[in-house]
Amino acid sequence: xxxxxxxxxxxxxxxxxxxxxxxxxxxxxxxxxxxxxxxxxxxxxxxxxxxxxxxxxxxxxxxxxxxxxxxxxxxxxxxxxxxxxxxxxxxxxxxxxxxxxxxxxxxxxxxxxxxxxxxxxxxxxxxxxxxxxxxxxxxxxxxxxxxxxxxxxxxxxxxxxxxxxxxxxxxxxxxxxxxxxxxxxxxxxxxxxxxxxxxxxxxxxxxxxxxxxxxxxxxxxxxxxxxxxxxxxxxxxxxxxxxxxxxxxxxxxxxxxxxxxxxxxxxxxxxxxxxxxxxxxxxxxxxxxxxxxxxxxxxxxxxxxxxxxxxxxxxxxxxxxxxxxxxxxxxxxxxxxxxxxxxxx
Amino acid sequence: xxxxxxxxxxxxxxxxxxxxxxxxxxxxxxxxxxxxxxxxxxxxxxxxxxxxxxxxxxxxxxxxxxxxxxxxxxxxxxxxxxxxxxxxxxxxxxxxxxxxxxxxxxxxxxxxxxxxxxxxxxxxxxxxxxxxxxxxxxxxxxxxxxxxxxxxxxxxxxxxxxxxxxxxxxxxxxxxxxxxxxxxxxxxxxxxxxxxxxxxxxxxxxxxxxxxxxxxxxxxxxxxxxxxxxxxxxxxxxxxxxxxxxxxxxxxxxxxxxxxxxxxxxxxxxxxxxxxxxxx
Numbered sequence: 001x002x003x004x005x006x007x008x009x010x011x012x013x014x015x016x017x018x019x020x021x022x023x024x025x026x027x028x029x030x031x032x033x034x035x036x037x038x039x040x041x042x043x044x045x046x047x048x049x050x051x052x053x054x055x056x057x058x059x060x061x062x063x064x065x066x067x068x069x070x071x072x073x074x075x076x077x078x079x080x081x082x083x084x085x086x087x088x089x090x091x092x093x094x095x096x097x098x099x100x101x102x103x104x105x106x107x108x109x110x111x112x113x114x115x116x117x118x119x120x121x122x123x124x125x126x127x128x129x130x131x132x133x134x135x136x137x138x139x140x141x142x143x144x145x146x147x148x149x150x151x152x153x154x155x156x157x158x159x160x161x162x163x164x165x166x167x168x169x170x171x172x173x174x175x176x177x178x179x180x181x182x183x184x185x186x187x188x189x190x191x192x193x194x195x196x197x198x199x200x201x202x203x204x205x206x207x208x209x210x211x212x213x214x215x216x217x218x219x220x221x222x223x224x225x226x227x228x229x230x231x232x233x234x235x236x237x238x239x240x241x242x243x244x245x246x247x248x249x250x251x252x253x254x255x256x257x258x259x260x261x262x263x264x265x266x267x268x269x270x271x272x273x274x275x276x277x278x279x280x281x282x283x284x285x286x287x288x289x290x291x292x293x294x295x296x297x298x299x300x301x302x303x304x305x306x307x308x309x310x311x312x313x314x315x316x317x318x319x320x321x322x323x324x325x326x327x328x329x330x331x332x333x334x335x336x337x338x339x340x341x342x343x344x345x
Numbered sequence: 346x347x348x349x350x351x352x353x354x355x356x357x358x359x360x361x362x363x364x365x366x367x368x369x370x371x372x373x374x375x376x377x378x379x380x381x382x383x384x385x386x387x388x389x390x391x392x393x394x395x396x397x398x399x400x401x402x403x404x405x406x407x408x409x410x411x412x413x414x415x416x417x418x419x420x421x422x423x424x425x426x427x428x429x430x431x432x433x434x435x436x437x438x439x440x441x442x443x444x445x446x447x448x449x450x451x452x453x454x455x456x457x458x459x460x461x462x463x464x465x466x467x468x469x470x471x472x473x474x475x476x477x478x479x480x481x482x483x484x485x486x487x488x489x490x491x492x493x494x495x496x497x498x499x500x501x502x503x504x505x506x507x508x509x510x511x512x513x514x515x516x517x518x519x520x521x522x523x524x525x526x527x528x529x530x531x532x533x534x535x536x537x538x539x540x541x542x543x544x545x546x547x548x549x550x551x552x553x554x555x556x557x558x559x560x561x562x563x564x565x566x567x568x569x570x571x572x573x574x575x576x577x578x579x580x581x582x583x584x585x586x587x588x589x590x591x592x593x594x595x596x597x598x599x600x601x602x603x604x605x606x607x608x609x610x611x612x613x614x615x616x617x618x619x620x621x622x623x624x625x
Contacts, residue, residue: 062444067447090450092448095448097444099625102440102442102445103441105440116359117445119359119362120355120446120456121450121451157445161445163449
């Protein structure tokens with residue numbers, strides 16, 4: 001049975017920002033952070049942590065990894081409550097973290113990087129090459145870091161997180177710099193790890209790339225969790241549905257007339273024309289699309305000898321979901337920045 | 346008990362790894378010939394009985410040669426510690442590697458100490474080896490070796506001054522936010538003790554009514570020896586002067602011991618404290 005490996009209950013954290021004063025040059029104020037965060041990482045689950053830049057994803061990841069110490073709240077690890085001071089080593093043994101944007105450079109090699117981390121963990125160094133093989137870096141084990149591509153750097157970062165076979169994996173923006181092929185492979189590796197019972201938290205500001213691999217998502221905005229759960233359920237809850245996109249090789253002049261033949265109720269659509277591409281975007285009805293209506297729309301065009309070369313559902317972007325959940329306008333939700341706090345420490 | 350032994354073993358392994366990595370860097374390729382020229386060259390030059398030294402400087406015994414060479418240790422080896430250590434923490438922090446290391450189930454104190462020993466011994470080991478080679482050069486010129494006691498004092502004091510600099514460098518590196526501030530803070534700390542300290546001593550003497558116009562007078566010598574205890578370079582010189590005859594500014598052993606213990610443990614303690622508090 002799946003169990004909660006790590007739980008956060010009402011955790012708060014604020015970064016301390018230097019704010020020197022004449023008589024107190026070391027003065028600091030509470031800056032941005034995260035507030036009232038409650039979540040559970042469950043074995044065998046892949047959770048997507050989604051939010052725009054500055055939402056607090058990296059701060060939350062660092063708190064989960066024990067790199068930052070919460071100001072307030074409760075941490076339960078494997079059923080045991082942990083004090084908010086330094087995280088004990090036994091809990092760190094069970095957490096692997098892949099921080100965002102590690103700059104691997106220099107004449108060192110993946111082998112040496114992993115060798116050092118093995119040594120830090122007091123592990124034997126006799127299977128480093130096999131270990132690097134697991135993330136597809138076996139053949140590059142002794143190449144210099146400068147000669148590796150961005151994708152290989154990401155694999156090396158993942159390898160660092162996997163050392164010691166931790167039960168919880170925290171991956172901060174792991175898809176950055178990966179090409180589509182590498183992303184597929186990466187998703188496959190993560191699914192395998194989840195099958196082995198690992199709890200995986202993977203952060204991204206791109207919803208689409210997470211959609212296929214996560215079991216549920218945590219939506220963050222302005223340092224708070226604004227929604228959690230299955231993505232499909234969130235969409236249903238807030239009435240967010242995919243728009244239909246039809247692309248034609250030439251302009252359709254009598255579009256209103258064609259669609260009126262179909263007896264569709266309240267069909268709202270927009271058209272755009274770029275060179276030879278004529279695109280129709282039909283807004284989703286309130287309850288979402290049913291298969292029959294989509295089929296009828298397609299038939300309506302085909303019966304009028306208008307054959308689309310593309311017929312798809314538009315991917316829903318993060319900003320649209322955030323807009324629905326926060327109630328903010330789509331244009332404003334991405335640009336809304338938090339003001340920094342001003343409480344003296 | 347076995348946990349402590351395990352921790353010491355781990356510290357030894359990590360320090361060895363740090364030293365190995367540091368020794369193979371381009372910086373070390375630059376530093377090694379500088380150390381050789383400065384320490385070896387100065388020992389060879391000062392021990393040449395036919396050499397005309399500036400002012401009334403003279404070196405009549407092997408230890409006096411080593412004492413004069415210690416000025417070149419201060420100019421080369423301590424700069425070497427700056428070269429190796431100025432970005433020891435900031436580089437790892439900015440690259441994200443420190444976050445990965447902090448996620449590992451190992452105490453930060455051990456990680457910090459391995460950094461400290463890594464930077465220190467990377468420079469201290471070649472400096473000691475070159476100092477031993479210098480002893481042979483001195484023997485070639487003067488047909489005499491320094492006594493074992495003199496040699497131990499020289500190596501002990503030289504190793505300590507490099508440890509003090511390593512602690513200071515890593516402490517300022519842990520404060521630095523980027524490469525620019527790491528260079529500024531690292532070189533600034535070196536300049537303070539190597540170039541500016543005499544100016545500070547003179548200004549303080551003037552403020553406190555000590556005659557600083559004649560540096561040979563006893564009152565100033567006594568004052569400067571006390572101020573020098575607050576500088577690693579000054580204390581290094583004071584430690585070596587303890588073995589010299591005809592030196593007017595000798596301090597009691599207990600004062601030197603307290604200053605040595607202070608410089609050995611306080612900057613290292615602050616570095617480890619800071620390292621434990623560091624946000625990766």
